[in-house]
Amino acid sequence: MHKLLQDLPGEKIMLLGNEAIARGAVEAGVAFATTYPGTPSSEISLNLFQMSQESDLYFEYSTNEKVALEVAAAAANSGLRTFCMMKHVGVNVAADPLMTLAYVGVTAGMVILSADDPAMFSSQNEQDNRYYAKFGNLPMMEPSSVAEAKDMIKDAFELSESLKQPVLLRTTTRINHSNAFVTFGEIKPRNTRGRFEKDPHRCVTVPAVSRGLHVKVLEKMKNAARLSDASSYNFVQGAGPLGVITNGVSLYYAADAVKDLGLTDRAKILRLGFSNPLPRKMIADFLAECEKVLVVEEGEPFMEEAVKAIAQEQGITIPIKGKSDELFSRLFEYDPAMVREKMAAFFNVPYTPKTSVDTSDVPEIPMRPPNLCSGCSHRATFYEVKQAAKDMDVICPNDIGCYTLGFLPPLSTGDFVICMGSSVSSSCGFSKATDQKVVSFIGDSTFFHSGITGLVNAVFNNHNFTLVILENDITAMTGHQPHPGVDMDRFGLSGYGRVNIEKLVRAVGVEHVSIIKPFKVQKSIDIIKEALAFKGVSVIISQEPCALYAKSLKLKKIRPFVVSDKCVDHRDCITTIACPSFYLDKDNRVAIDANTCVGCAVCAQICPENAIRPLKQ
């Protein structure tokens, strides 16, 4: 049985934040869950996917976040408790249904989780999605710890049901990817079959209906404001004239700082966990009993600006500070020492930071950047495109996935990346705005997510570029989730369809479609050259399973390669493809790590001396 399905109330177990959230959803009786995977949210859905295979919970990997939210919206309007989770930038994709779903509401509890990524450990920006709650009139809750996240999602479902409104649960990476001990609660029985009751004056958002719905959503938010003021997720801890207002993980940095600075008798902390609408009365009462207030929140000054507005309304003129050049930044993550230092400065208490060791005499340590894996098919494809286009002035829009790493030297095939799907649409623009040749790259999962519309646009507007679809049979970057082109038999699952990328591309109207097997180097280069010579939209589908995925499924017999004594040490292998299986041995000669080489043989085909050979076994 899946560890998160165990009906063992009171059991204490160490869980990753994302596992705790998945367990909380199960305890809440969630019946329907949808997602598009994205770090730092991915393990929530992975656990729900696994649990759905041994229970009556419905779970799906949808093609993108907009689709996931719309699928979920229907379930939540058919009486099923529904959970839809995504990374922060995924909410941008889902923003269209999100804004109007808030008007329509739900008939059963619905929680939408946004996993924000301050400091951008695995993201292209660090947008603060608390503004979506305000923008879209959605009640919002924010946990401070792993254990609280599990309990909070249950209350988020209750809140959603009482307001008939979707609730945004906003986490940050330090919640999603922290481990802590969590105590299992009881699992509420799931109601897995619903019925949609027609209600066109709520569910069909023509202007005449929506005018009424906008009035209603504002009324719902008034009710939500009352609930926020009474919520136990908004609380004061400690006592004294110095005030701290905080949220999320910053609560603990602030609490530790109060203790470390000896302010336990002088400072109190207001933690806001039900943070949209904010508990205005509670904040006003808190301000009235403070001499000065420090707002500690990662990201944008979401609470700070609201707190200052409340102070103005109340005629309270105490100093309230948060983001400024001297205090907190809008950038990146906070940490305990930073919060301690800023708090000491603002409250005028002495503080000597612990000093790090002197690093001035530490030699430069070679960088260890993330890299495409040994035997990654993307490396081969990038190399071949570079070879085929070596005499051309080429722009290479790239996309979001492992293959974004292709921008690093020596492959250097990534010139423009902004969001999922942008490789295709930006190619349309580059091909019209410049005389440069455009060759773009997109993964198979990302193509389904948001590449197809760009390709339809390219065909219709008769653009001129080559799109390389990197078909590796899986969503690799986020941990091997399925996508619509995947053979679900490999997951041991039946009853799924499968969308064939080649047929799809041809059906869209692309006239020049070719397939390459990237581990056949020269043949691939020849085919790519033909595609590049075509005037109009050409698509190359590069087919080879993700090396890690293939390894885990034991799809191929791995036969590592070795460098023979024919090597004359010109190092083309290292300098052109940079596979991490290469290393320099004690004589400073190129060697291949047989433990990591998967035997793709790309280097062997590149070596002009034919010095790289399969290991004799």
Next chain:
Amino acid sequence: METTRLIIVAVGGQGNLLASKVLGEAALLAGVPVRMSEIHGMAQRGGVVESAMVFGDAESSIISDGEADILLGFEPAETLRAIKRCNKNTQVITNTAPVPPFTVAAGLGTYPDVEEIKQLIQAKTAGLVAIDAMSLAREAGSPMSVNIVLLGALVQTGALGFNRDVVEEAIRRRVKPAFLDVNLKAFDLGFKAAASA
């Protein structure tokens, strides 16, 4: 209760997430509160993987520069790279077997001399235990047990305050039965190596 802050640095694939889960389990058995934080995603693609573990009363789950009480490094150059997390009172435990980053083979950097790494760390911190965890892991029966060898060394230093029985019990709970004997042997070899280091 005293707060002890431990940073574990490793190269993706060296098993530091399992090592931190074992220590978390040990903390539960010992009745010590613990919070831990780790990084996933793009950083894992051959990059550096870092876990932070905070034992005791502090509530934060991450550790600021200069504030690690213990630094456990699975790779010598990565241990040195993480030295800014240490102060003069930090206890450091490191593997001495290098896993050179690809940038060295590509001619973009020079791997530092391991003896120099050891001397630098020794001079800057309260103490260094340096062992060849890879050889010991092989001796235990699997190069994959480097992580548990290093846990053995960590526990031997006493810096964490857990006795070996508790950590061995945690290993039994966290490691798959098929690999248990190898890992218990790895733990023992790491423990003994640290005692004579």
